[in-house]
Amino acid sequence: MNIVLQIARMNRDPEYFEDPLEFRPERFSDNSQSEMFYPMGKGPKSCIGQYFAMIEMRVILAEFVRAYGVLRQNTKAKCLEIETRWDIAQQPILEEHVAVLPRKHLILVGAHSVGKTTLAQYAAERFQCEVVKEAARDLLDEMKVTAADLLSNQQLNFEFQRRIVKTLSTKHGSSSPKLTFFDRCAIDALAYARFYLDDPKKYEELRDMDETQQLIAKYRDKKQTIVFLIEPREECLHDDHVRMLPKNFEEWRKFSDTYKTVMDELRIPFETISDLDLNKRFVQILERLSSSNNRTL
Amino acid sequence: MIEAIINYFKAWEFYLLKSDWISKIVYPQASKRHEQAVHKVNFEVDRFIKTYLRDFEATPFLATMKKANMNEADIRQNVLEMILAGTDTSSVSLYYTVLLLSENERVADKLLASLSDPTSSYIDNVLKESMRMLPVGPVIIRQATSDCKLSDTIQIKKGKLLLINYYVQRYKCLLELDLKG
Numbered sequence: 001m002n003i004v005l006q007i008a009r010m011n012r013d014p015e016y017f018e019d020p021l022e023f024r025p026e027r028f029s030d031n032s033q034s035e036m037f038y039p040m041g042k043g044p045k046s047c048i049g050q051y052f053a054m055i056e057m058r059v060i061l062a063e064f065v066r067a068y069g070v071l072r073q074n075t076k077a078k079c080l081e082i083e084t085r086w087d088i089a090q091q092p093i094l095e096e097h098v099a100v101l102p103r104k105h106l107i108l109v110g111a112h113s114v115g116k117t118t119l120a121q122y123a124a125e126r127f128q129c130e131v132v133k134e135a136a137r138d139l140l141d142e143m144k145v146t147a148a149d150l151l152s153n154q155q156l157n158f159e160f161q162r163r164i165v166k167t168l169s170t171k172h173g174s175s176s177p178k179l180t181f182f183d184r185c186a187i188d189a190l191a192y193a194r195f196y197l198d199d200p201k202k203y204e205e206l207r208d209m210d211e212t213q214q215l216i217a218k219y220r221d222k223k224q225t226i227v228f229l230i231e232p233r234e235e236c237l238h239d240d241h242v243r244m245l246p247k248n249f250e251e252w253r254k255f256s257d258t259y260k261t262v263m264d265e266l267r268i269p270f271e272t273i274s275d276l277d278l279n280k281r282f283v284q285i286l287e288r289l290s291s292s293n294n295r296t297l
Numbered sequence: 298m299i300e301a302i303i304n305y306f307k308a309w310e311f312y313l314l315k316s317d318w319i320s321k322i323v324y325p326q327a328s329k330r331h332e333q334a335v336h337k338v339n340f341e342v343d344r345f346i347k348t349y350l351r352d353f354e355a356t357p358f359l360a361t362m363k364k365a366n367m368n369e370a371d372i373r374q375n376v377l378e379m380i381l382a383g384t385d386t387s388s389v390s391l392y393y394t395v396l397l398l399s400e401n402e403r404v405a406d407k408l409l410a411s412l413s414d415p416t417s418s419y420i421d422n423v424l425k426e427s428m429r430m431l432p433v434g435p436v437i438i439r440q441a442t443s444d445c446k447l448s449d450t451i452q453i454k455k456g457k458l459l460l461i462n463y464y465v466q467r468y469k470c471l472l473e474l475d476l477k478g
Binding site: 004005006007008009011012017021023024025026027028029037038039040041045047048049053054056057058060061062064065066069070071072078079080082084090091092096098177 | 375378379382383385386387389390391392393394395396397398399400401404405408409412418419420421422423424425426427428429430431432433434435436437438439
C-alpha cells in the first residue's frame with residue numbers, strides 16, 4: 001500500500017501555521033512551530049542529504065544576499081501563485097525574470113551641466129532604486145549665497161566646500177546597503193577647491209580632514225563603490241544661473257581634467273562616461289555593473 | 298547523466314499511477330522509453346557501486362554505510378536516492394527563497410542585518426519558511442511493509458495498491474508511523 005503525505009497542503013493548514021499564506025520566518029523562531037514541519041521527511045527514511053542541503057543553502061543564500069538585492073520583473077502574480085509542474089522537484093513552469101542588483105553605491109561626478117542629475121534619475125528609475133541628491137544647492141540656499149559669490153570670494157568658497165564635505169559625511173555614511181545612485185560626492189568638493197582656490201594649502205586642508213579621508217576610503221573600495229566621471233560635451237553647455245559656469249569650453253574641459261588628477265592622486269578608481277546619449281550612458285553603467293557581478297561571484 | 302535522471306523521474310511518475318502490465322499493453326512506446334530510462338540510471342548506479350565497493354574508505358558516505366552493516370541492496374537504494382533527490386532540490390528551494398525575498402522587503406532587510414550576527418538563526422528560519430510555502434517535494438510517498446491500524450476506520454494493509462488522500466488531522470499519526478520506519 002502506498003501512503004501519500006501531502007506536505008504542501010499540511011504546510012498551509014491554518015491549524016498548524018497561523019496566517020499560512022504570509023511569508024513570516026519569525027514563526028520558526030519559536031520551536032513549537034517546527035513540530036508539524038517536515039519538508040524533508042521524518043524518521044529513518046527521511047532525506048539522507050537534509051543536513052548537507054541546509055548547510056549548502058545557508059552558505060549560498062548568505063553570500064548571495066550580502067552581495068545582491070533582487071528585483072522581480074513580474075509584479076502581477078504573487079510568488080505563491082507561481083504555476084508549477086512536478087518534474088524532479090516542484091518546478092516553476094514559466095521563466096521568471098529578475099534583476100540582480102549588486103549592493104553598490106554608484107557615484108556620478110563631474111563638472112557642472114554634464115547631465116549627472118538627469119542620468120542618475122534615468123538610471124535609478126530603471127533599477128527602481130534611490131538617488132541621493134547633491135548637497136550643493138541646498139547649502140547655497142542655507143548659506144544664502146550664490147555661485148557668483150563663491151567665485152569672487154576665496155574664503156567663502158573654501159568654507160562652502162568644507163561644509164559640503166561635512167554634510168556628505170553624515171549623509172553618505174548612513175546610506176542603505178542597497179544599490180543607490182549618488183549625484184556628486186566629496187570628490188566634487190575637492191575638485192572645486194583644487195581648481196578655483198588659488199592657495200594649494202586650502203585644498204590640502206580640505207583633503208586631510210577626517211571626514212574627507214573617511215569618504216575617500218569608501219570611494220576607493222571597489223566592493224562598495226563605483227565612481228563614474230561624466231565628461232563635458234560642448235553641445236550641452238548652458239548657464240542655469242545657479243551654478244558656477246566657466247567662461248568657455250576650454251576652461252570647462254580643464255576643470256573636468258582636474259577631477260582625473262584629483263582621483264588619480266587619491267588612488268580612487270573611476271570610469272569615464274564620454275557619450276552624450278542618455279541611453280548609451282545608462283548602458284555603460286549597466287555593463288560596468290554586470291562585469292563587477294562576474295568578478296564578485 | 299542529468300538527462301537520465303530527468304527521464305527516470307518521468308518514468309517514476311508514469312509507473313506511480315499505472316500498473317506495469319497495463320501500461321505495457323496500453324502505452325507500448327512510452328512504456329519502452331521509460332523502461333530504458335530506468336535501466337540507464339540503474340546502470341550508472343551499478344557502475345558507481347562496482348567502482349567503490351572495493352574501497353569503502355573512498356568516501357565518508359560509503360564508510361558510514363559499511364559501518365552500519367548495510368547490505369548491497371540497501372547501499373544501492375541509498376546511492377540511488379542520493380543521485381535522484383540531490384538533483385535540483387536545493388537549487389529550486391533557493392530559487393523560491395530569492396523570489397520570496399524580493400517580494401518581502403522587510404524580511405530581506407532583516408535577513409541582511411542578521412548576517413552580521415553569528416548567533417542569529419534567522420537565515421534558517423527564512424529557508425524553513427520558504428520551504429513551507431513553496432516546498433519542492435509537495436508529497437511524501439511511503440509503502441506499508443506490514444499491516445497497520447491507524448484508527449477504527451482506517452487500516453493500512455500490506456501489499457494493496459492504493460493512493461490515499463489523508464485528511465489533515467491524520468497527518469500526525471501518519472508521521473508517527475513513518476517514524477517507526
